[in-house]
Amino acid sequence: MMQKTVLPNWTFSLKIMMVNIAMGFFVATSNTQPAFAEKVLETSLNEQSEKSPQMLVKARVKRATACTQGFITPEKTTYFLLPTVYSAATLDTCLNNSVLAANLTELGNLAFSTDQLLVIKRKLAEKTAVLDLTSPHFHQRKILAWGTRNPNESVAICDRNSIEDGRRSIYPGGLPQEEIQKLGIIITVYTTENISQWIITDPDALAAAIQNSGSAEMINALQSNYLKGSGVLDVTALNAIGGTMLCTASEEKLKTILPTELKKAKPLDISTCSQAKKDILFGIANVAFQDKAGNPKAYYNLLKPYVGGALVADLQSLAAGKIMMDYETFKGLNPTEVEKLTPQNIRDLLGVNLNSLKENENQEIVQHWINTHTASEVKSLGIGLQGAIFPAGLGNFHFWEIPGSASVNNYSLLLSICIAVMSITMQWLL
Incomplete structure (x- = not known):
């Protein structure tokens, strides 16, 4: 019987080889296929966007990973060492706008550096292009095609309206005065140009902003901003603005001050005011302190900051009370009203300070009185003044x-x- 020759099973070996080649090809291409599929899909969407009135936008919905320090929570905003934990860069990535807006007062009380404060300032004003998934113009579908890397990724298809719906800013119309009041030291990185664009009509907001301002220039900008607006000049505003800046207000604005508010305010230095404005403020002060008129010296001490607007009748009334006006106050009187005073009025008004007129004989207001009185009147003062009409x-x-x-x-x-x-x-x- 002829013996059969046993041949190797080449068919089986060939099958194993083909399986190995297929597996190798799959492994080699598994990392490139998703990117290829995604590229194809993105190209397709771009082509459609050129032909369609709708704009097709690809947006990945994924969790932010830029913050490495841990996001700042509302509880952390009261931690006084927060500025030392977060640099300006990490503050930028780890402070969400929602936390900033809700905890502005707390953050404004922390000792941030200028760079950190600038980050906060930018965040308060920035607009971020974020798609609003709740927009009625927004449509989203999952990419179920082969090659999707992450099941959380999706392609968002929206028209132009959905993008506008998705643009969000903490304060798109600029900082409201309620938030200006909460800025704390953050206000120190705002410029006078920034301040000129604010609308401040609340005296409390003005007072808070001035208290936290870092320079006289900034304070002047805040005061000027308020005076140009419709804010009332109550006791809070008057104390925050002060007399020097108050003199820059219009006469119409000054006339709105109520005597009750001026009475409660700190004494105002109105020496730089025009005569017309001094007259207005004295008239208001005279009404405000009228209840003290029975006590001439107390009445005068209250009126003293505003007496530059007094009429001759008011000066004669004060003189009758022997108030002993000092020369610094006397030289701030209205020269037109002073010239109407008699020598006896002058003597009673200044009292023990009468000799100060001789010491300041060449000053304008003294010369004005001398040149409107006769030699005998001038001589009657008995202090050696020279000159007369x-x-x-x-x-x-x-x-x-x-x-x-x-x-x-x-x-x-x-x-x-x-x-x-x-x-x-x-x-x-x-």
Whole structure:
């Protein structure tokens, strides 16, 4: 019987080889196929967007991973060491806008560096392009095609309206005054240009902003901003603005101050105000402190900051009370009203300070009074003031000019001067 030759099972070996090749090909291509599929899908969507009135936008819905320090929670905003834990960069990535908006007061009380404060300032104003999944214009479908890397990834298809719906800002219209009041030291990184764009009508917001401001320039900007608006000038606003800046307000604005509010305010230095504004403020103060008129010295001490707007009748009333006005206050009076005072009024008004007029004889207000009173009136003060007005009809002589006679004209001028001097001397001796 012929013996059969046993041949190797090449068919089985070939099958094993094909399986190994297939597995190798699968492993080699598994990492590239998803990107290829995604590329194809993205290209397809882009082509459709060029042909369709709708805009097709691809958005991955995934959890943010940029914050490595741990997100800042509302509880952390009161931690005084927070500025040392989060640098400006980590603060940018770990402070969500919602936490910032809800805890602005707490964050404004922390000792952040300028760089950190600038991050917060930017966050308060920034607009972030984020798709609003609840928008009625938003449509989303899962990519079920082969090659999707992450089941949480999706393609969002939306029109232009959905993108506008998704643009969000903490304060898109600028910082409201309620939030300005909460800024704390954050306000120190705002510029005067920023402040000029704010709308502040609440006296409390103004006072809080001024208290936290870091420079006189910023304070002036806040005060000026308020005075140009419709905010009331109550006691809080008056104390926050002060007299010097109050003088920059319009006369119409000053007239809105209620006597009851001025009465409660701190004394205001209105020395830089125009005379018209001094008159307005004195009128308000006079009403405000009228209940103290029975006590002349107490009344005067309350009126003193505003007495620059007093009329002659008011000054005569104060003089009758022997208030002993100091020269610094006297020189701030209205010269037009001062010239109407008699020597006795002056004596009663200044009292023991009368000699200060001689010490300041060359000052404008003293000269103004001297030049509106006769020599005998000036002399009656008894402090040695020099000067006076000429009585009517004396010292005024007219000589006809003789043409071609210069010597006669010179003689006439000299004679006129001599007669004037003699007239003044005679009045002084009377």
